[in-house]
Amino acid sequence: MGMVGGGIGSFIGDVHRKASMMDGLIELVCGAFSSTPEKSKKSGKALFLPEDRCYASFEEMILKEKELPKGERMDFIAIVTPNHMHFGPAKLALENGFHVVCDKPMTLTIEESETLVSLVENTGLHFALTHNYTGYPMVKQAKTMIQKGDLGKIRKVQVQYLQGWMATDVENTDNKQASWRVDPSKSGIGGALGDIGTHAENLLEYITGLKIAELAADLGRFGKGRILDDDGNILVRLDNGAKGTMSFSQIATGEENNLAIRVYGEKGSLEWGQEEPNKLLTRWLDKPLKVFTPGGNDLYEEAQTNRVPSGHPEGYLEAFATIYRNFAINLMAELNGEPSPQKEYPTVKDGLRGVKFMYAAVQSDKNNTAWTPLS
């Protein structure tokens, strides 16, 4: 793995490194950790990388690595930069035969995303988008239960992603996380919408297996002087006729990382939240509430992805690592000429979907919350 972005001090770079290495399948072999060449070198050194594989830019990394012999060169790149720096490295990597793991939202524009979709389809390369919350075992159980019809036809959904860390004007302090997120040139057309709204959208479509057909959005800009949204409330209609609400915010004072979802079907319903990820609540027409736990009783095989026994909590890093593990397993099979185990993770198409979602929400918001298709 070669990393783009994620120099020492970067929150998400460290997460990607820990997650990718957790299962002993992936090794960090090179990186272009910063747009400042010296910083990139320094970061690479701190990560015990050989100096000649700490590159000054992603272009240099991709082109130089390509010249290395197979087996020695990196197999894929992991893109962990701010949003505006996803498309360039992803495109160049795909064009040069490297697989890609990319953070979300995938690109700034729909066109860029469509370009990546085409490149992936044409090259057959692997592309994983780190919608990491899909990596939790109980999310996989939820998805599978709905897929198998346990809940019956889905009628109603609620999804929310609430944070409070931008309730004050942190972008005017030295908070690096905040400053690029409020800057449209780096973040794109969405603020909280892109940063966490896309997670909510992805989780909803991932778990239900349904698509948002149209939405009606009311975005908020509560922080003084903010151009981009820091809050949003959205009505959704799914392609099977279900209806629901989505709410996200980075000004929800006191909330930490409250991503949560409820799905109601004709026969049963389920509830999951990221802050207590190791239980999945299910409610039923004619049975008491049942709570599933990782490694616990009656799980579908798809949910048996945890590394430690039931009652030993897994968290954010492990869920993130499951994306990488599945990506690596598929990739290794291919490198070994074996049939694909078809391990599942969010793909370039989910990335396109997320960007379209952002555009639809922004358009609806501008049109006085008019219903806007998301197709």
Add this chain to the structure above:
Amino acid sequence: MGMVGGGIGSFIGDVHRKASMMDGLIELVCGAFSSTPEKSKKSGKALFLPEDRCYASFEEMILKEKELPKGERMDFIAIVTPNHMHFGPAKLALENGFHVVCDKPMTLTIEESETLVSLVENTGLHFALTHNYTGYPMVKQAKTMIQKGDLGKIRKVQVQYLQGWMATDVENTDNKQASWRVDPSKSGIGGALGDIGTHAENLLEYITGLKIAELAADLGRFGKGRILDDDGNILVRLDNGAKGTMSFSQIATGEENNLAIRVYGEKGSLEWGQEEPNKLLTRWLDKPLKVFTPGGNDLYEEAQTNRVPSGHPEGYLEAFATIYRNFAINLMAELNGEPSPQKEYPTVKDGLRGVKFMYAAVQSDKNNTAWTPLS
């Protein structure tokens, strides 16, 4: 107290009786418990009432009781009938000098509600609307905290009221509760909207002290053949600029009586749910989560309404009883010629507000979810 409706077997009639009598301030002295005279008599007998005060109709009750000497006749009526039977008894009672406790939604139409508002204003009679969830101590704590500015300016709200008991077509079984609720002639223009949506609306405005300025509604009719909504998702904008979502449903499979609210201010936020009513979660910019409990530490005086010490849970009946208790205390002061203790409970104006909310939601839904003012 004279009761209109609530014959033996009625769920809500029994609730009103238990709630009104809990604090030893109110006595049931007469009733018109059913539109069928024999049933009314039978119910009255079972309640140990003298036969001559079990009336064949509310008209008879009001007019006959009026002829009794003061001190002997009922002081007020409690209206616990289906929605379409609220206005008639309320109007007649007010016109004949009786105070009123009335269930919600107050009337079928805005005009009817306005008539009652006028009558109350002109007569000076007391009128309580049983938005019973406002009676919980932690709801009062929440309201007071916001009033005192503890949370700072409110920015975001979420309110929901989720039930699952109509997820199947219970109205086609012998479920009396369901059958009138799906019948527009008895329920009015709202189904779940009137039955529980108005509770959500009232709780939101009660706790925040703010008004819904406009809303955008998407109502659902998931039950086969239902004319009225059984589900709704609504975006709201409050009169101070806050934004939020409201969601209610009677087809949320597996949910029991999940009324819950979250309110986010600039300095803090709070969360309360009816199914675990004895805790109020509060989150803060710079302090850990704090959980208030009835009778516990640091409560405002307004919240000290519980009857038993902290840790001894109070529930639905006690909250309901607090409405009656406050109503009775004010009334007794007046009857005794004392200054009003100004105990607080939802009033005829809240009733009008709820009916306007229903009409705005229905109108928005018909107008393709257009923003619709609620004034």
Add this chain to the structure above:
Amino acid sequence: MGMVGGGIGSFIGDVHRKASMMDGLIELVCGAFSSTPEKSKKSGKALFLPEDRCYASFEEMILKEKELPKGERMDFIAIVTPNHMHFGPAKLALENGFHVVCDKPMTLTIEESETLVSLVENTGLHFALTHNYTGYPMVKQAKTMIQKGDLGKIRKVQVQYLQGWMATDVENTDNKQASWRVDPSKSGIGGALGDIGTHAENLLEYITGLKIAELAADLGRFGKGRILDDDGNILVRLDNGAKGTMSFSQIATGEENNLAIRVYGEKGSLEWGQEEPNKLLTRWLDKPLKVFTPGGNDLYEEAQTNRVPSGHPEGYLEAFATIYRNFAINLMAELNGEPSPQKEYPTVKDGLRGVKFMYAAVQSDKNNTAWTPLS
């Protein structure tokens, strides 16, 4: 009902009144509310009782009421005094043909309790002990599940009753609740042991249907100058071979009224706590955790004692009221010459059991925590 003790201002007197009246089956007709005759009169007046039925002493009440014609006189007495004042009124009432509801612990000594047991057996009168926590629907569900063998043979138990209100020396303030509880002449040989330890003991035996065969106790006296225990830790062995712990305290700082129990059988286990009484957690060898709720799915008939639908919380007063309701139903059947509905509630034998438990615990504690039989 005639009440002994419970004058205006008494916490538990008010609880008994509300609980007894909740279901409309019981009426307070007289009382000896205080050992000070004027206070008794004053309390009676505030409760709207006729002056001639506000008695100066329990002796006067019992003897005078006895002279009233049947149907007019009280049917039973409710004893809500401090511990040392239970035996006298109970004995006199039974000797004069009155049924009894009595608070716990039943008496100060085993001999007194045995006297009451004999009196009840010889007279055939009804005697209910207000171990009110047995009145919760989920406690009844727990009991029934174990009775039906759902959990298999019971192996392990944990029961605790933790309060913090005596963590400081409240008995030196004007706290009436505290002052008699630390006084052996009024409280008996047990402090927290009698006040709440007996609840824990009763709940354990009630739910499991098993008896504590022996115990090993370590009592604490943490409050300065306290003669009686304010804390206790006890090992228990049940008569079927199960083992477990019991812990109670009134110096557990910050706890409100944390009575909780866990029972482990060969096939499943259950967990219930009084502060969130409306859920019963059950865990299983081969199934996910299931949570039962009052009025919810799959309950045994014995647990269907709630007054409002599922999701509408019942609390402390309702559970308390269920003791009174069951007592009244049995009594009314007898008064009407009907066969007994055999409604269930804690009896005089449970009272004897509780007093024996106190003595065994105190003896074990004195004997350096030696195993002490409880027979």
Add this chain to the structure above:
Amino acid sequence: MGMVGGGIGSFIGDVHRKASMMDGLIELVCGAFSSTPEKSKKSGKALFLPEDRCYASFEEMILKEKELPKGERMDFIAIVTPNHMHFGPAKLALENGFHVVCDKPMTLTIEESETLVSLVENTGLHFALTHNYTGYPMVKQAKTMIQKGDLGKIRKVQVQYLQGWMATDVENTDNKQASWRVDPSKSGIGGALGDIGTHAENLLEYITGLKIAELAADLGRFGKGRILDDDGNILVRLDNGAKGTMSFSQIATGEENNLAIRVYGEKGSLEWGQEEPNKLLTRWLDKPLKVFTPGGNDLYEEAQTNRVPSGHPEGYLEAFATIYRNFAINLMAELNGEPSPQKEYPTVKDGLRGVKFMYAAVQSDKNNTAWTPLS
């Protein structure tokens, strides 16, 4: 790091590997993964180790590695074998100048533990015992709060460790985890006592900073034919006069990994459980309940050990990794000739303490639960 035990398929070996590598400070360089040489080789190969560093025995590993040049040879060994195989490798490693990380309970006998304590003291080598639950941020916050006096003098404790996985006779299936645990020759004198009771003991002493002065134990053997305990209930008295209960079990049907503790002081109390490790509940004489979270507000510096922001749950592996991280940081400082950062983790003395605890509990149990000192 060289590993002893933990061949492929071993649960705890994999945990140690993931935990040790999480923070990028430790590398697995060699191992004696199994007592069967071929298995050891095979495991080493699967872990991408060079063949010549996959040793046939721990003796071979220690002696051969010692011959390698400094900087190339392993710095420490990690012992992840069943209990009876801890002492041998630990002793040999210390005698040959290698630092040690060892699983718990440390040894089978007190004498062995004392030998290790002496060796550590005499050699000055580092020794970490993986009482991994001390690695949770909220456990560190709890410890620090008590240390700083926030709770006042400690009066009461409750600790429990409940599992249900041995509720049936799993040792007669192919469950490798179970079979050695019920075998005294491998497990030692304690069954559940050694396996999880020592965790409970350690957590209690770690958090409170107090020592168990004496205990009274009642051990159970519920599984058919089991020689060792699979359940225990213990009364404890701490060296400051506090009292409490300890309960552990591996036959607590339905429990997963329910390690939990409550500590009550004169001014406040706290509650923490391993299954929801990311919250610490604190209760107070005169303030509402406060809940601390990793990365959240008002934490002591000692608790700021999490790797991801608040609301991003860390779990079992991260807590485990914190032991390794602290061990590595101290070790690296020493290797670099820097002053020790004095990072904290359980040591060889905690190991001795745990073994003494086991012996005291077994002795008390044999002596009919007599109070037995633990010194």
